[in-house]
């Protein structure tokens with residue numbers, strides 16, 4: 001997901017102040033004093049009888065990483081072979097990106113590493129960790145990546161559950177609001193499930209993530225955990241069938257079931273609250 005930052009100040013004096021602040025931050029980051037820690041400061045966490053190890057750097061991230069991985073493992077199985085995931089913070093974006101308001105990804109997962117932008121808000125941090133850990137666990141247990149809507153929708157669902165868990169520990173209310181302007185970019189069920197790339201405007205990308213999560217929520221509720229995981233495995237193992245075929249063939253979905261799924265992702269549907277557990 002992209003993080004838009006506005007640079008609205010047009011007065012020259014304000015720009016000079018921002019430029020100086022950006023320069024100082026850049027010098028701090030380039031000097032290696034951004035607080036990202038070294039290997040000595042890493043924490044090692046173990047889950048699922050040692051089948052999942054997380055090396056978290058810097059150590060203070062460990063609390064959020066532990067909560068997020070425990071949450072993710074309530075839905076997704078641990079990898080069959082013992083596996084190690086590295087979790088680290090990215091250095092702050094270069095000052096010129098902040099100056100021009102360019103967006104940067106909040107986080108990314110590649111092979112056995114998750115890298116996140118620094119984030120002071122514990123609930124947002126838990127969301128991003130849960131999201132990326134979902135991608136990692138799905139990739140570890142399946143021969144290929146599932147369709148985009150399924151991979152991202154599940155990652156959003158698990159991110160929301162991790163955020164809810166973090167919110168409970170911080171005793172914060174967590175009403176979620178949908179992304180701005182998503183209704184105008186809303187996709188049909190066929191468009192959502194056929195999407196191979198979520199590029200486009202922030203509103204279009206927001207609509208994609210919002211609707212993918214709603215669709216995965218609806219499928220999880222209908223199928224239950226074990227059958228949802230079976231469905232995920234079918235759509236992540238070549239030869240991959242169309243997304244509807246296993247639902248019709250193995251779980252007896254009919255046209256009215258697909259109409260219900262279409263309603264679940266439609267803009268007229270009331271906003272859900274964060275899943276309780």
Ligand SMILES: [Zn+2]
Pocket residue numbers: 131135152155
């Ligand atoms: Zn993602």
